[in-house]
Every structure is written in structure tokens, then in C-alpha cells.
Amino acid sequence: MATAGTSGGPASTGLTTDGGGPGGGTPLAVELRGITKRFPGVVANKDIELRVRRGEVHAIVGENGAGKSTLMKTLYGMHRPDEGQILLDGREVHFRSPADAIAAGIGMVHQHFMLADNFTVLENVVLGSEPTRGGRLDRAEARRRTREISDAYALGLDPDELVEDLGVGDRQRVEIAKVLYRGATTLILDEPTAVLVPQEVDELFGNLAELKREGLTVIFISHKLDEVRKVADSITVIRRGTTVGTADPKTTTARQLAEMMVGTELPSPEIRTSTVRETPVLQLRDVTVAAPTGRPPVDDVTLTVREGEVVGIAGVEGNGQAELVDAVMGLRHLAAGTVLLGGDDITAWSTRARREAGLGFIPEDRHRQGMLLEAPLWENRILGHQTRPPAVKGPFIDRRAARADTARIMRDYDVRAPGPDTLAVALSGGNQQKLIVGREMSAAPRLLLAAHPTRGVDVGAQGAIWRLLEAARAEGMGILLISADLDELIGLSDTLHVMLRGRLVATLDPSAVTPEELGGYMTGARTTAGAA
């Protein structure tokens, strides 16, 4: 226990109930010491300290992008840490691949299920490590062991049911059974409740209690504070890539946790003089987007963006922001409602018509929606502006003008690349994003839809993009800003809406709200009726 005490905070000793007892003798099930993981240009994890006792449910909480997933990938052997040690039961281990981690008894239940729909539960559970007899699948043995696991942990699985007939909660239990079948003693659950409805969440927590009783260790990743307080025996909080402390769920309030998660640093991007004008550029009225099943991802959203105004949408990922973006861009049909750009009803317009009418777009995933990675920069300059100067002359592409304008963007927006003929893939994330921002700004849109404009870019590029957005706003551009970065939202927005389960649940004044309060609204811990 050489490094004991480094993590500080209120340690929750005395809560563990399993054998061995607290204190000195029993090694921890999982201990991470000083884990640092760098990706080129960014540090995703820094000096992570994590101590998980055997037989407990240990929650790891943090905002989106705080580094939870990177950390769990390290623990699951998906990549190697640059510094630090991983100890299992007191012994140091080095994982080269998830296979090593599995062999050491670590199992991962992914947020997105990885099941073959047209296979039975049994087949899915044994897939990849099938018991065989004479080279053929030994169904009897597989069925016996699947039953055994299902019974031992009260998972209630029928081995012969087809996975496609199962509900989400059952599928998750199949995933858990899969991991147990491979002999896991420590389970990592990555945002397990993200896909579940409340009753299913309760069932899952019942299952976790069962696992705990059998002596298994569960690492539970979440950003839903109420759930974490309900299920966890101890909590580690991660912020900006590093562990900021541990907490005892019995004595810590959701508010205190939120403060630890968000930190209390002041936001750096700041706009204080209002440039908001009267004329609305974008109006959404009762916009609803339907899903094939379940509740609508965007439910009755009404908002207005005026000239010179930045309207921020805050919300935990997956609360309908992506669908709202698609609806504004014309990439998704509306079930109800209207979208107005300036005075025009653009509800039925194609994406191209919307872009031509002055809609600029910085997508949340630039590789998926913003760039042609295998194409040169000048072609990426044309993307999204195929019908407008300077890139085209009649039906033809004007290569020379496109190259010249790309060179201008590279100069004006500080895109660091050898030249317009460089392939987009050769640029760093920050430079790709600056090219996209420059491209969209160059068309002088009336409304800029900026989804996570500084996601995955380094600090320098982040500051540059913030300044560009501020300048555009001062010139009268309307900006709809969707982000998960609370500092960004509070610092840039003139008006701030909070989106939760597809609805705008609160409208806040960014000059008066703190990140902690905002975090409270985002997780539903707070409502406009009053603080929780």
C-alpha cells in the first residue's frame, strides 16, 4: 500500500462488507497508479489514481470527454498507458490486448450491444469461446453453463430465445452473461443505463447487487449522479483527464458530486457586450422528430436565434441534440413543427437549398459529416458549397479559384498544412476543424449551426475557434451552438437552453448561471421549479 492516500478526498472505508475486512492485508481488486495516456497533441488521462476493492460497485463519474472511456480502454487492454501501473489483486499486470485483460478476469460490457440478432442467447453467450466436442459446438454443455450463470446471478435468461426477440434490458443481461461466461471477476459497465428505461435500470441494479453478493467487482461508468448514488459503494470523480477525488455516496449530495465533476474554474471564453439584434434568423416552432420506436428524440422544441445572437443548447449527450441538428440541416424529417430561416419556411427544403439560403454547418463529427478525408483540401473547400462561388463556374468546378480560396482560408484561419493539394487526412484535428470553420465562415452564412465546434481540438485551436465565433456574432451572424463543454456554452452564449430527453427544459441567463447549476439542470437534478 505504498501509494495510499494520494487521492485524498473523503475515502469511504468501512463501507465494504465482504470478507477480508478493511485495511492493510487485502489487496485491492483493481488499482491504477499514476496512469497517463497521451494521444498526439492531447493528454487524455493524467496521473489517474483508482482503487477498487473486491466485491464493491465502484462508480467512475465525469463529464463527457473527461477521459472515462480512455481510462477504461486502458484497463481493458485496448491500448497501453504511457505511464503508470495497473495492479490486479496487488500484482502488476501489462495488457497487450483485450484478450490479456479477459484472461486476467476483466470483462467489459459495452454501451452499445455487440450481439448477433439472429442467434439465440446461448449462441451469443458462447460465441468466440465455444465449448466443443469433436470439433462441433457442444450445445448441451453450452446450455448447461449458460443456465448455471443465469441462475447463479439471477439473470433470468432463456438460452434458446432469439436475441432479436429480446428487449434492451434482456440484451444487456446477455452481454453480462457473455462476460461472466469468460470467467470475469471484475466487470466494467460503460454507461449501462444510457439505453435503459427507469424500470430496467432498477432491474439492472438488482443484478449488480447479485453480482456483488457473489463476490464480483463492478466498475460502473456514468454521468447520471442520482443513479450513481443509488448503486455505488464508492465513487471516483474524473475531470479533464485526471482523478479529482473519491466520494462516499452515502454522505455526498448530488450537488457536491456535480461540483467535483465540473470544477469551479471560471469559463475562459467570454462575451459580455450584447450584440443581439431584433431580427430573428432562425425560428423553430414545435419541432418534433419521431423515432421508429420509443419517445421522440426531439420533442416539441421551440426556439429563436436572432441576428448577432449565440443561442446555446446544453445537455448530456444523447438527449436529442444530434437529432435537432439533423432537423435544422434538413437531414431528417420532422414529424411536426416548422423551421424558419429569416422569413422563409424551410421545413420542406432540401439540405442544399438550406445551405444556399445561408445556413452554415460545423458538424459534431467532422470525419463523418464535415470532410472527405481522402480528398485534397481544395476539394474539401468545395464540400457543402458545390453550388456557390468561388468554387464553381456554371456546372463546372473552378479548380484554380478553389485552390486560391483554400490558400486564403489557410492563411486567414491559420490552417497549418503544406498546401491546398494536401489530403485532408494529413491534417491534425485542430487544423481540420479550423479549415471547416473557415470554409463555413467564408460563405457568410446568416445562421451558423455549430455542433461541438471545439471537440477534439487542442487548446490553441479551441481559443482560435472561440474568437472566430465571437467575431462572427459581432458582425450579426446568428449562431446556434450545441456543446457539451459547459465553459464554452456559458462563455459564448447570449441565451442558454437546456435539453433533456428531447425537450427544452430550462432557459437560463448565461451571465448568471454557474457550471454547477447548469450541470444540475442537464442531469435533471434541478428543474425550473426550484433546485433539487
Next chain:
Amino acid sequence: MNVLRRIGLSLFAPVLAVVVAVLISSAVMAALQVNPLRVFEIMVDFGDTPSQQVTALVVVLNRAVPLFLAGLAVAIAFRMGLFNIGVEGQYRLATILAAGAGAAVALPGPLHVLLIVVVAMVVAAIWAGIVAVLKVTRGVSEVISSIMLNVIALGVASFLLTGPLRGSPEGASIIATADIPESGWMPSLNGVFGLLGLANPPRQLYGFLVVAVVVGVLIGVLLNRTRFGFDLRAAGLSPSAASASGVDSRGMVIKTMLLSGAVAGLIGMPDLLGSTHSYTTDFTSGLGFLGIAVALLGRNKPVGIALGALLFAFLDRSLVPLQIQDFPASVVTIIQGTIVLAVVVANEVVRRVARRSAERGSATGAAVAGDGSTGPGQAASGAASIGGGADGGEGTGAGESRTTGAGQRSDERQETGA
């Protein structure tokens, strides 16, 4: 320097592939106790007299023209990420209907030819259009539907040939449509040989060669220089980015397949207008499938496809001389097959080298700038690593919601494989 390097890279792959293919097929021939050196000698032997040599050249060119058109038809769809396997059925059905139409009417020369060509293009475009409509409205994979439509097209063609469009007398050994009158023939280019001072061979050099060159240039311009071509290529490189940029992906599928089909309709024209003048039971078949190989060989670019078509035509020409010398004709097929395999591998190798050198090229610049380069480094193999990239930065939700899904799936594969 840069230009030289690029040309060098683009030539490197096919040359490497051909060399590897020659080595592999030599080994195969040696194993079959065929003397590979002798085979290659026969292949390059175009005959002794000038007339023989020019004739051999004409045979190669005449074969290359339909191969080029087939490659082009496949490549148009390929550039948008569509796999048009139905070229075979499209051109066979188009050719028999064009032959029927040509035989049924009498028009002045150029108009007659034009009518036949237009009928062929329209028929093939419609046939390809079915594939597109099925894909857009019902989500049917174009691979499946085009393969099935191939079978139907060949069935319909045989029905037409033995039924309504039959022109040959009862009991003839080869069933054929009625001959197209002479006004619907395409004049040969043999006058050119006189101008060049070469011997005029007994064979006719297809006049359709000119059409093919024009079509090749037009398609090249269309794909690389026009807005339409940009939209098409963008949709091929990244469907999601293309639709976010305003490309109507469903409309693009239909337009691309219609265009691909229209070009496919031309494949049978050189033979029909230049030599056979009727569709027969032994009309040239298999060009649609060879077109896939030729398009691969030419990396979906018109100039490359032309070179690929010439190479395949050159190999095909040696079939007859090889058989005369008692060599098995299958050696040609073996060589063609290994070339295609080698090209696929070599293209991939070159693509990676080019990509890595591009990344390295800017890595230095980025390092100076102190900029992260997670994106490119990780994105090299598509969605799987984009998740990693997003996570590497202060990547937030995208990594966790959609893209990591893919990343984890590939890890799952690793894990089960291990």
C-alpha cells in the same frame, strides 16, 4: 519533384502487379509443365509481315474498345461506392434490343447508327435504373439485385432471340436476329493505316473506337471537373459528409446508375455495328465481368481503364496463336486472374504508402505548431479508429455514442480471434 513522385506512385502499383502476376503465372505454368518463356514469346509475337503485325494490332484494339467501355461503366458506379455487377445483363439486353430495332427500321446512315446506339443506351440505363430504384426505395443491395437482374436479362435475351426477334432460318446452327441494313453499319477506320503509311490489314478497325475515346474523355471531364462529378465522388468517399453538404444521396444513386447503365449499353456496339450486324447466340459475352477487372486495374480512372483494357485485349489476342501451338488457352485466364488479384493488393499497398507519406509530410509541420494529430493518425482505417481519435482529443459524445461502437466492434473481433 512532387509531380514525378505522384506519377511514380500511380504507375508503381500496376507495374508491380503485372510483374508479380507474371512471376506467379510462370510458376503455375511451370507446375503444369508448360514452358512459360515459350508462352510469353508467343504472346508478344505479332507475326512476321507488316500486314500480320497490323492485323494483330487491330485485333487488340477491337477487343480493347468494348473492354474499355465495360470498365468505364463499372467505374462510374464504383466512384460513388456502388457495385454495378449488372453490367453484363445490361449490355446483353441492350444489344439484342438495339439489334432488333436497327433491323426493323430503314434510315439514312448516321441517323440509323444513332438510333441503334440510343436504343442500346436507353435499354441498359433502364435496366440499371431498376437496381437504383430498388436500392433507394426498398434498400435492396445493388449487388444482389444486379446479379439477379443479370440472370433475368440473359433469359429475356434468349427468349427474344429464339422468339420475336429471330431472323435466322429454321434449323440454322447459330440463331441470330435479322441483319441490320448497311445504313446502320459503322464505317471502319482502316483509312487511317493508309495515312500512316502502314499496310492495310484485312481486318476492319472498329469505327466505334472514336466514340469510345470521346465517351472516355466526356466521363473523365464529368467526374473530375463538374459539380455533378464532385457530388458523385463525394458521395463515394463519404456518404454522410456528402449528404451533410447537400448532396441528395437517393437522387445521386439513381443518376449514377442511369449513367453507368447508359455507358454499359455501348459495350455491345463496337461488335454489333462494326462486324456482326446482328445479335447471335455466340455474341461476345462476359464483358461485363471483365469490365470489373479492368476498372480495378485502371483504378477507376479513364486513362487507367484504357491501359487496363489494352492489357487484357493483348492477353486475349494470344488465345488463338497459343491454341495453334497446342498450349492450353487457360494460361491466359490464369494470367488475367493473377493480374487482377495482384492489382488489388498493390493498390492497397500504394494507397497506404501514399497516405502514410501524406501524414508524415504534415506531421513535422504539426509538431512545430504544437498541434495534435490524433485525427489523421487514428482515422487511417475508417470508422473504427475515428472513435479512438475522438477519444484521444477531448473527444466527448461522438466517441461514446456512435463511433466508438465501431471501434469496439473491431476490438471484439480481435478478442474473439485471439
